[in-house]
Amino acid sequence: MDIHNTNIGSLATQAGQTGQTGDVVNISVLKKAIDMQAEAAAQLIEALPQVTGNPPNLGQNVDQRA
Numbered sequence: 001m002d003i004h005n006t007n008i009g010s011l012a013t014q015a016g017q018t019g020q021t022g023d024v025v026n027i028s029v030l031k032k033a034i035d036m037q038a039e040a041a042a043q044l045i046e047a048l049p050q051v052t053g054n055p056p057n058l059g060q061n062v063d064q065r066a
Helices: 008-018 023-048
Strands: none
Touching: none
């Protein structure tokens, strides 16, 4: 069953006919919550400052000690 573009009311109506109303509504709410979390995470990533790179004297050499 594709629940991506379906509203909760029609899902409940369809599921009521098959006896799975609670499952379909729970899945729909879970999908909505996951979508909201993904959107929030994308906004946080966009809010991070851009990295301009290291100064020329950093990250060019590796010190090794045995």
